[in-house]
Amino acid sequence: MAQIEIRDLGIDYRKPKSNEVFSAVDNVELSIEKGEFVTIVGSSGCGKSTLLMAVAGLVNLSRGSIKIDGKQVTGPGPDRAVVFQEASLLPWRSVRGNVKFGLEMQRWNGGDLNERAMQMIRLVGLSRFSDYHPHQLSGGMRQRVNIARALAVDPDVLLMDEPFGALDAQTREIMGTELLRIWERHKKTALFVTHDIDEAIFLADKIVVMGRNPGHIKEVIKVDLPRPRDEAILDSDDFHSLRKRLRAHLAEDMSSMQLVKEVA
Amino acid sequence: MIVELFYRRQALILGTLSMIGLLVFWQIAVDAGLINPFFISTPSQVWTEFLVQFEDGQVAANVGATLYCFVWSMGLATVVGIVLGMLAGWFRDVESALEPFIWFKYSAPTVAFYPLFIAWLGYGTPTIIAIAFLFALTPIYANTLSGIKNIDRDLAKAARSFGAKPLDIFLQVALPGSVPVMMAGLRLGVGRALTGVVVAELFGANAGLGYAITYYGQLMQTTKMMVSIVIVILLGVILTQILSFLESKTDSWRVDSGR
Amino acid sequence: MADMTAETTATRQVSFSALRPSREAVVGTLAVLAFLVLWQIAPSMGWVNGRFTSRPTEVFFAAIDVFRKDDFLFHARISLTEFVAGFALAIIVSIPLGVLLGTSKIARYLIDPPLMALYIAPTLVLLPIMVIWLGIDMAPKIAVVFLGAVFPIVLNTMAGMSEADPRFLRMARSFGATKLDIFMRVLVPGSLPALLTGIRLAVGRAVLGVIVGELFVSQAGIGYQINLYGSAMRIDRLLVYVLIVSAFGYTLTILVRSVENRIRDWRSK
Numbered sequence: 001m002a003q004i005e006i007r008d009l010g011i012d013y014r015k016p017k018s019n020e021v022f023s024a025v026d027n028v029e030l031s032i033e034k035g036e037f038v039t040i041v042g043s044s045g046c047g048k049s050t051l052l053m054a055v056a057g058l059v060n061l062s063r064g065s066i067k068i069d070g071k072q073v074t075g076p077g078p079d080r081a082v083v084f085q086e087a088s089l090l091p092w093r094s095v096r097g098n099v100k101f102g103l104e105m106q107r108w109n110g111g112d113l114n115e116r117a118m119q120m121i122r123l124v125g126l127s128r129f130s131d132y133h134p135h136q137l138s139g140g141m142r143q144r145v146n147i148a149r150a151l152a153v154d155p156d157v158l159l160m161d162e163p164f165g166a167l168d169a170q171t172r173e174i175m176g177t178e179l180l181r182i183w184e185r186h187k188k189t190a191l192f193v194t195h196d197i198d199e200a201i202f203l204a205d206k207i208v209v210m211g212r213n214p215g216h217i218k219e220v221i222k223v224d225l226p227r228p229r230d231e232a233i234l235d236s237d238d239f240h241s242l243r244k245r246l247r248a249h250l251a252e253d254m255s256s257m258q259l260v261k262e263v264a
Numbered sequence: 265m266i267v268e269l270f271y272r273r274q275a276l277i278l279g280t281l282s283m284i285g286l287l288v289f290w291q292i293a294v295d296a297g298l299i300n301p302f303f304i305s306t307p308s309q310v311w312t313e314f315l316v317q318f319e320d321g322q323v324a325a326n327v328g329a330t331l332y333c334f335v336w337s338m339g340l341a342t343v344v345g346i347v348l349g350m351l352a353g354w355f356r357d358v359e360s361a362l363e364p365f366i367w368f369k370y371s372a373p374t375v376a377f378y379p380l381f382i383a384w385l386g387y388g389t390p391t392i393i394a395i396a397f398l399f400a401l402t403p404i405y406a407n408t409l410s411g412i413k414n415i416d417r418d419l420a421k422a423a424r425s426f427g428a429k430p431l432d433i434f435l436q437v438a439l440p441g442s443v444p445v446m447m448a449g450l451r452l453g454v455g456r457a458l459t460g461v462v463v464a465e466l467f468g469a470n471a472g473l474g475y476a477i478t479y480y481g482q483l484m485q486t487t488k489m490m491v492s493i494v495i496v497i498l499l500g501v502i503l504t505q506i507l508s509f510l511e512s513k514t515d516s517w518r519v520d521s522g523r
Numbered sequence: 524m525a526d527m528t529a530e531t532t533a534t535r536q537v538s539f540s541a542l543r544p545s546r547e548a549v550v551g552t553l554a555v556l557a558f559l560v561l562w563q564i565a566p567s568m569g570w571v572n573g574r575f576t577s578r579p580t581e582v583f584f585a586a587i588d589v590f591r592k593d594d595f596l597f598h599a600r601i602s603l604t605e606f607v608a609g610f611a612l613a614i615i616v617s618i619p620l621g622v623l624l625g626t627s628k629i630a631r632y633l634i635d636p637p638l639m640a641l642y643i644a645p646t647l648v649l650l651p652i653m654v655i656w657l658g659i660d661m662a663p664k665i666a667v668v669f670l671g672a673v674f675p676i677v678l679n680t681m682a683g684m685s686e687a688d689p690r691f692l693r694m695a696r697s698f699g700a701t702k703l704d705i706f707m708r709v710l711v712p713g714s715l716p717a718l719l720t721g722i723r724l725a726v727g728r729a730v731l732g733v734i735v736g737e738l739f740v741s742q743a744g745i746g747y748q749i750n751l752y753g754s755a756m757r758i759d760r761l762l763v764y765v766l767i768v769s770a771f772g773y774t775l776t777i778l779v780r781s782v783e784n785r786i787r788d789w790r791s792k
Contacts, residue, residue, distance in 0.1 A: 056697055082697040088690050092712045092786075104708070105698035153698065278632035286637060303656055360547040361554035371727070371772035373734040376746075376765045379753025383575045459645035463735060466650065474648065481651030489651060497644035504643045 002031035003069060003189055004055065004157065010063030011050055023214035024050045028064070030208060030217065034156075035187040040208045041200040041246065043253045047215020048193045049161055055191060056082050056159050068157065078106050081150035083160040086142060089134040095121060095145050096130045102153045110154075120148040123182060140171040147179065151186075158183075160192040164199065176202055177230060184228055197246045201239060202229065209249050218249060305487040310494060313487045322476070326492060327499075329471035330461055333389060337396035338457040342450065345401050349408025349449075353442075354434060359409065366405065374398045374460070378467055388469055396460030400453040407449025411442025444514045451507035458500050473499075577758040585759035586766075593748070593760075599767075602745040605661050606733050609668025613725060616669075617676035618718070624677065625684025625714065626706070642674040647732065650739050664736035664744075671728035676721040683717025684710050719783040723776055730772040 009028040012021050025047040032038050040048045053059040055066055057075040066073040068080070081102065089098050099117040110116065121130050124144040134142055143163050150158060164172045176199055183190060194200050200207050207221040223242065225233055233239055287307045293299050294306045301309070317323045352359035374395055381391040415438040423433050465474025473492045480489035544552075559579045566573030577585075589595050624631045624638075649670060653663035687710050695705050737746020745764055752760040 058693060058697055076697050076699050078699060080697075082694070084690065084694055084697075088694040090691060090709070090712070092715075101695075101708070102698040105695065105700040105704055274628075275632045275635075278629065279636040282633040283636055304652075356547070357550050360550035363547070364551050364555050365558075367773065368769055371730075371776060372765055372769040373731050373772075375731070375735050375738060376749045376753075376761070376768065378738070379750075379756075379761065380575070380758065383756065383758075455643050455645075459647060462645050463647050466648070466735075466739060477648055477651050481655060484655060486652070486655065493648055493652065496648045497640055500644035501640050 001070065003034040003036075004030070004032040004191075005067040005070075006030040006051075006055070006064070007067075008064035009051070009054065009061060009066065011047070011054060011059060012062040023062075025054070025216070026063075026214040027216055030220070032189060032191065032206075034189055036205045037183065037190045037192070037203055038206045038208060039192045039194060039200040039204040040210060041194055041197065041250075042210035042215075043212065043250055044195060045215075046210040046212040046253070048195075048210050050215065051210075052082075052159055052161050052191060052193045055157075056080055058082075078153060079156045080159055081153050081155035081157075083143075083146050083150045083158065083163045085162050086139060086146075086166040089142055089145055089149075091134050094131050094133055095126060095137070098134070098145055099148045099152050102149050106153050108153065116152060117148075120152045121145075123151065123185075124148045125178075138171075139167050140175055143167065143175060144178070147182065151182070155188065157189045157191065160190065162193050162195070164196075165194070172196070172199065173231065179203065180227075180229060197243055197250070198234065200246065201225075201242045202233065207242075207246070209246065211249075211253055221245065302484075302486060305490045309487045310490045314491045314494075317488070317491055323491075323495070325471055326473045326476050327495065329469070329475075330458075330465065330473045330496075330499075333392045333396060333461045333465075333472065334457055336393045337460060338400055338454060340393070340397045341400035341404055341453055341457060344397075345404030345449070345453070346408050346446065349405045349446075350412055350439075352405075353409045353412025354438070359413075366402065369398065370402055375463055375467070378464065382468070392461055392464040392469060392472070395464040396457045399460030399463075400457035403452035403456065404446075404449045407445045407452070408442065411445035411449075412438050414445075415441055444511065447507070447511040447514050451504060451511055454503045454507050455500060458496070458503060462496055574756065575758065577762060581759040582762045582766075585757075586763045589760060589763045598743055598745050598748050601661065601743045602733050602737065605664040605736070605744065606668055606729060608661070609665040609732065610672050610725070610729050612665070612669045613672035613676060613729070614722070617673045617721075618680055621677045621680025621718070621721075622684060624681040626710070631681065631685070638674065638677065641670075642678060646670040646674070646728075647735055650736060653736075654740055659740045659742070664733055664741070667732040667736045668729045671732040672725035675724040675728065676718070679717045679721025679724070680714060683714025686717075687713050716783060716787050719779060719786065723779040723783060726775045726779060727772060730768060730775075734768060 006028055009025060010023060011025040012023050014021050028051060040051065042048045050059060054061060055068075055073065057073050057077060057080070090101065093101065096114065096117050099120050100113050103113050103116060108116065118127070118130060121127055124147055126141060126144055126148070129137065129141065134145070137145070146163060164175050167175060180203065190203075192200075192203055201223060204223045207223060208217055209219045209221065210216065211218045221242065225236070225238055290304070291307050294301045294304065314323070348358075348362065352362050377398075378391065378395060381394045385391050385394055412434075415433075419437050419441070420433050423437050428436065461472070462474035462477075465472040466478050469475040473496050476492040477489055477496075480486075480492070562576065563579050565571045566576060566578060620634075624634060647667065650663065650667055653666045657663040657666055691709050691713065692705060695709050700708070733744070734746040734749065737744040738750050741747040741750075745768060749761055749764045752758075752764070
């Protein structure tokens with residue numbers, strides 16, 4: 001059995017004003033093996049973040065089930081940790097304080113908190129900045145802290161919600177390579193949401209392509225590019241053909257959206 | 265359906281309930297002898313007394329006198345505050361020159377100048393207007409200043425690239441862009457102008473709500489005094505609500521309204 | 524916001540290292556000097572009646588007199604006691620109330636309307652009724668200081684708590700934080716700057732409360748002295764006392780603001 005089993009998942013929202021119910025995600029079936037790096041890609045509004053938050057246990061399910069190692073997900077748990085988009089670092093805590101936050105919340109008893117935090121900070125290459133506060137760091141550095149905070153609690157599954165979405169293209173590429181380097185060490189199961197096609201291919205063992213109205217899975221694509229990977233892979237033929245395939249998917253989504261606009 | 269309605273109007277319903285509850289509690293506490301009515305009167309007595317004062321024209325006279333001073337002081341503070349604020353926001357040296365005086369005005373207890381104003385302007389209305397004017401001036405000036413000063417640089421750059429002159433930028437970018445902040449200043453100013461008028465009236469006037477409060481206070485006639493206190497509180501709420509409404513109308517002018 | 528702070532620190536450093544005052548400081552000082560000179564010569568030129576305006580030099584000598592002979596310390600101690608007692612009381616009451624209102628929606632809906640009404644309304648109008656309740660000694664002034672200070676602190680604490688960044692809350696929940704964890708480690712530190720803003724706004728209202736309370740009716744205190752010299756038309760001494768009160772309010776405001784700014788620096792993006 002796969003590590004993460006998502007069956008017939010549906011998530012509905014009620015619009016606060018009109019009380020209208022709409023479906024953010026519907027009919028989602030997905031299996032993720034232990035140690036797999038899965039990216040979820042799709043245009044905005046396709047429910048990819050909602051799906052991730054559901055796996056994190058931060059969103060209530062309307063239908064279906066999510067199981068991790070055979071256990072039903074009913075809320076957040078120590079087996080999972082989330083790397084958020086920017087601005088989730090507590091501004092009044094130092095880098096070390098932020099990395100310790102998750103450990104404190106989970107009542108970590110695997111030794112000295114400071115030591116554990118410093119170990120993670122070293123892992124993401126920020127030893128010199130452990131006493132800095134978030135506003136003194138660049139966007140890329142902040143996301144390293146975000147990753148360190150999630151890794152510190154030693155989760156089985158790492159959930160990432162467009163963690164590099166706010167970074168510029170160059171930093172984004174560097175962070176991708178850096179993330180793979182860190183991931184290669186422990187090979188934790190990873191679920192990574194993005195709207196960037198190159199990023200989705202570069203990181204993944206498996207790409208989940210999502211479409212909208214309601215959010216659903218259009219296709220699951222296996223990526224057989226060799227590991228460890230570096231930037232050189234971006235120019236390979238396999239990469240190009242994958243990119244072409246994904247682009248076609250997203251373009252289809254865009255044109256259907258325009259149609260809706262014209263009708264409205 | 266009723267439950268749903270309750271949730272949607274929760275704030276309004278609970279707020280009204282708590283206000284009514286407060287009044288009922290006040291009435292019952294006094295009726296049951298828990299509080300001496302001499303200290304606080306009761307809602308029913310205040311209402312009866314309000315009707316009496318309304319009949320004999322006292323309410324109209326006091327509210328009229330207070331509003332007269334309020335309108336004058338608020339009007340003066342608006343004109344002076346906005347003009348000074350625009351000058352200081354646009355010319356840095358004007359801001360630097362005014363800064364020490366504004367700071368003094370901000371931290372000095374304006375009412376302490378009361379004897380001075382009486383010497384300069386005479387007893388009553390002119391002194392009341394002057395004090396309330398000083399009360400209201402600070403927020404209006406400060407908000408206008410920051411509105412003009414924190415003009416959207418990208419918009420200004422864009423305007424300049426189309427060949428706009430400084431005056432154009434001031435009139436087309438800085439001024440409209442700072443209207444919402446100015447409105448917030450006016451809203452704060454309204455509350456402070458009313459405070460200024462009423463406080464000045466406490467100290468020396470021949471008419472007005474503050475005068476009535478002191479007058480009946482000295483006679484220890486709590487009920488008569490409470491009528492004017494309640495009217496002042498209501499006036500403050502109503503005037504501020506009007507300004508909040510106007511402020512919300514200009515909110516879409518905010519450059520960052522898309523956030 | 525962040526740019527502005529950076530800019531001011533930068534200019535401050537530059538002006539320190541070059542030991543040359545900034546243009547703002549020069550213009551500000553010149554403006555004050557011009558005002559003082561004008562004030563000094565205006566009575567002698569016959570533009571104004573000196574009896575009503577006094578002169579800077581007279582105020583200066585009056586200040587020496589006040590500090591040397593007037594019972595300055597006696598009156599200052601009384602006013603200060605009223606201020607501290609009322610302010611301390613306001614802090615003790617307002618912080619728990621603000622926390623309650625900031626964390627419970629029901630409590631907020633229930634208490635918000637009367638609270639807003641009292642925050643907007645001039646609380647100083649309650650002064651005469653405070654005198655009826657509490658007499659003419661320190662108690663009514665303490666009450667007025669309390670009433671002036673309590674609402675800004677309550678409302679700002681409430682706003683700081685209820686407007687906590689939802690992204691922080693979600694992040695904390697993802698790590699399995701309990702309600703108490705979220706309160707202690709996210710809401711409390713997150714609302715500290717707002718609380719300080721409330722305290723800073725409260726300082727001005729509290730100082731005004733002491734002085735107005737004493738002007739209204741009192742037997743001692745700075746406000747009493749101001750009233751005394753006002754009715755005796757001793758403008759020079761009146762101004763000395765007004766300047767003392769200003770300096771007190773100014774210093775306290777600047778102090779709170781500097782703590783506030785230091786804390787706010789954490790959150791600048």
